[in-house]
Amino acid sequence: MNTAWFYLILAGICEIGWAFGLKYSEGFTKPLVSVVTVIVMILSFVLLSQAMKTLPLGTAYAIWTGIGAAGTAILGMFFLNEPKDLMRILCLLMIVAGVVGLKFFAESN
Secondary structure: OOHHHHHHHHHHHHHHHHHHHHHHHOOOOOHHHHHHHHHHHHHHHHHHHHHOOOOOHHHHHHHHHHHHHHHHHHHHHHHOOOOOOHHHHHHHHHHHHHHHHHHHHHHHO
16 A cells, blocks of 8 residues: 555544544533644644645545544444444445445556
8 A cells, every 4th residue: 555545544544533522622612632633633634635645636535534424423333322223334334335446446547
């Protein structure tokens, strides 16, 4: 796996981190959590911008948001007791399939 894809995966993981940080900062009323959230947010954007130096914009952005959306929803189910109904899980699987498909087809071009 080349560096751009590594940066993109890390950027997606950071997106999950700052989404959780937003939840726990309680509207930026908790200073320490808020500062960490903003730092992780900036790191996510920096890593995404590094990945976009070589990856197509649409592919990089879609994968970044896909990792963030699916990862946040899945972790929310496990750690925040969010709904785990079948349709929700199927929709998340479609996001994951789309991310994998974009990666696969980006490499074939």
